[in-house]
Amino acid sequence: MTVQLQPPFRYVGHKRRVREDRRFVAGGGHFAADLVLAGMLHCAPVQSEHPAARIVGIDASAALALPGVHAVLTGAQLAAASEPLMNGANTPLVVRYPLAVGQVRYAGEWVAMVVAESRALAEDARELVRVEYEQLPFVTDGEAAIATDAPLVHPPHGSNVLLDRRFVWGPVAERFAAAPRKLAYRVRWARSSTVPLETFAVTAQWDASQDVLDVWASIQMPKFPDQIARSLRLPGNAVRVHYDVDVGGSYGVKRGIKHAVLVGHLARVLGRPVRLVEDRLENMTGGDMQGPERVFDVELAYDDDGRVHAMKMRALDNVGAYAGRSPFQLGKPIGAIVGPYAIEAVEYHALAVASNKTPQEAVRGFGQAPTNYALETGIDQVAAALGLDRLEVRRRNFIRADQFPYLIPSGTTYDSGNYHGLLEKTVAVADLFAERDALRAQGLLAGVGIAACLEPSGGNSSFEPLLNPANRTTTWMESCRLHVDGLGGITAAMHTTTSGQAHETLVSVAVAEVLEIPPERIRVIRPDSLASLPSNSPVGSRMAIMLGGAAVRAAQKLRAQLLAIAAHDLGVSPLELRYSEGDVHAADGRKLTWQELVVIAHREYFRLPLGMEPGLSASSIYMVPTGGALPKDDKVQMYPCHSFEFHYILVAMDRVLCRPQIRRYIIGHDCGQVISPDVVKGMTLGGIAHGIGAALLEEFSIDAQTGQPTAASFMDYLLPSAHEVPHVEIVHQTTPSPLTVFGQKGSGESGYLGSPAAIAGAINDALAPHGVRVDQLPMRPALLSDLLEGTHT
């Protein structure tokens, strides 16, 4: 059980510079592509031009004849030397290797890898690789893919359905039968992604005298070294992943396992360091980093007061050509399937479907943002059907502050919350409805958008056994190790990569709080995987809770050790001692300073308690609070903590041009006790911007006739610029979690979880007086204008 530290805090929650920023701002980050090794070779993939085709033959002779070209690796060659990549779903016949074997399944799939002295030369050579294809029928639409006569993406699997699970939690049929009102609707979430500005990059080097594969990769991937080792048939301790690489953005997608296996294999067989840095086109088509693409069919049973009693939701996700972990993105939202609402019964049908598209990867929120969009659309529709204020309908459905801890039908207990409180604080900032009406009076279309949603945080693996009983993973630990050197300096180790979340700052503040020593005096390092304790990487909005928890636990152990040394040396009970800013004080005025304690621990063994190991170090491998049980009766505690965000926005647009402009963006945010205010603010603003992209601009569109991607560069996949992101007004509320060391909750996904829903709601409010609505993303100007014109087909 976690003993919670209580405010007031010395360092936690105070404005403080983010330590990582000092190196980044001077160009001193160490990104994967910055590494230069002697003799390093460079890769360029040969990509499939067809969405589905049999590979008849690959002729690399002309490419290999080019001076400076070292290898052209084919899928068949790699498959013979490696194990398939891991599957999340229970689909053993959906086999995936880093390069296509025998058949290509999406346009852009990597068919062969050219290795040469320079990247430019590798690109020259790949143009000379001749691949003979025999084209096959293909399917790119998720709903078309489940038709009985659809072309099969993986014929041995016998179907395009990779996951098909139905859950019924609570008296769904009874609630629907008893409800005076029902409504049904469909919403579509288009395929977008996080699209970090750094593409995926990995360099590997095989040390033949030590039998170790060194890997430097731009990753955010749980169990990355294990997966490489398994696939390359190496012992786990023969893969050394260097976690001190700075990752240039991820937000979920930097999994890179296929890249690392590929490059690891090449480094071994070629005996030279090998680097693969995707260019943007390779990244967008064959980097396997696209996000969820969903069709939701939802039914709500509600009453005349607008209270929603039950929901049926079917989520069909087009996961693309291979499964990976993506089907799990349908599972994680189960932990907040009712959002902030007291919905009593839920039926949920999760359907992951394969198609001839780029495989899907984890995206910020792991499926939660699309689910929130579906749910919030329904709440707005209930209000519209009853002619009620949308804020009022939310007030009536919110779980009340006095109901926490609150068990939702699918088995998760929400830790704490005050949804009504934050709603009222947020709407008190401005009367956006009055501002909307003023804009309408000027002849503009204008609408208010509202979204209330949760950020489940503290990432745990419960969705894995819930969706795939063959998978019994229930431990998703995080770790920290502290070491005090002989001169009294403190070094804290974390054991994963970091991609902009300021984890080093987090560790330093957490340790500083316990040891009462300024964070600036604590060095934070990221050793390689062979020198690391177990970690599950910064996924699932978990690090404030998990790494923060591990750091506090380790610091508490260290502090206890200091007290034990002092108690022995002073001949008193530890209970009679007071720890203050590194020094230990006895009641009688005697004290041992930090430096004296360090000297005792490192040099004066005769002063240590009998049997105590010399030196000063402590570590913690911290388990997710509440985590660890297998699912029971299709229910499970998903994540432990639940942050809350309330979006309240105003959008205006011209009647004809229909380019939505966000005039006001107000967000109420409650992630419990904030540790680093600037970091949380940045996460929230960045998440909102990401959601603006998903709502208005971003789509990995595809030509249905040809199966070819039509958004394969930054010219046609449109990330929001500074022009598209408005000034955001943030309203804070702090409802501590009872489960965590400081009362903190997660914030790594904040903003993104509700902004698409809020923008969609605002646009529909703007359209409503004109009798049209839109339930698909992204909401492009032409789509809106065509709807208003009655010409949309």
Place this chain on the structure above:
Amino acid sequence: MKPAPFEYIRAESVLQAQEWLAADPEARVIAGGQTLMPMLAMRLVRPTRVIDIAGIAGLDEIAVTAELVTFGAMVRQVTVERSAAVAQALPLLAKAIRYVGHPPTRRRGTIGGSVANADPAAEIALVAVTLGAEVLTTADGFSARDFFLAPMTTALPAGAMVTGLRFPRVTAARRGTGFAEVAMRQGDYAMAAAACELVLGAGGEVASLRIGIGGATPVPVLLDLAEPTREAIAAALAPLEMMHDPNAGAGYRRRAALALAMQALDEAQREVMA
């Protein structure tokens, strides 16, 4: 994303560039490179030689006379943006130039490069067609209307290069201009754009009305207008072919073109009245 191999050479005179172009049909001119570089990197173009014209003396000059404003091909877009003389002599171009790409691309991008590239969404080409500019080349001069044939296609003869752009100068006291466009993001290629120049006579009558449309149509079009009304603009747009892409269809572009033309006209009218 690296270009296919080529040879880079610097021309010291227009004549030298012209000779090199004539000698090698696979050679390409690089001016600011803001469009050519991505095309090279994606290997969409694979020239044998890339001829840099940045060092040619005089190509980066703006000449303003009583009747004409002449831009050398190498005049950077940012130079136009910052030029007080252009703001005074060609206010419509001064307005439009701020819509070209983003500040960093305007610092390198040139007048000549934009004209030679003939992107249908290019603002400089739209203003050129609207104001009846002349495209200067090493072969003939072309009226801008005749120069742009189709998206990314011009009347420039093989072996020739664009050397400048020459605008007639309107010195009327009572002139108003307007420019408006819609893009997915500000600074993106316009889905539709409109440029307007309105000149009133001494008695307040319309002496000249020019409204051009870009972005929506395959090439910029100067509308044939009898009067400054919505109906007249709609009628002028009606026969025009509109482009379509995944972001916007032809119907949207036609409506947007009309709305933007009205915005540009309104801006010009307000300016001329002020």
Place this chain on the structure above:
Amino acid sequence: MKLVLNVNGSDRMLELEDRTSLLDALRDGVGLKGTHAGCEHGVCGTCTVLLDGEAVRSCLMLAAQAEGHAVTTIEGVTPGPGELSIVQDSFVETHGMQCGYCTPGMVLTAIALLRDNPAPTRDEIVEAISGNLCRCTGYGQIVEAIALAAERLQRSNTP
């Protein structure tokens, strides 16, 4: 081809393929890794450097085109080891970054802006950085950083 690039005040003799971009020349030829590749087709601004003091995209130039011009990278605006310029320090103060990948380009763009316009409005800051994409921050703390830097620069006599 052989060429001389003036980078951060020193002339660097390089032997490069003609097709080499300024970006690749800086990273692989000169060995300055603070300039990052984002899209290599001129959209994201991650590779921004200063050319004669003006912010430009180094992926949209051949290295050869930069000959005879002064190129400044992020390494060149850092006063000394462990030291930060006022603009850099302001980015740290407001946490105007997260992963740090777009940061060098953003900082250089801000420096160029503030040189031309010492007291920019919010809209002018937004316009100046609109060609530099950031996927982490939503730009809010970057705009704050540049406004703070402007304020500090006006109070100081340091360029």
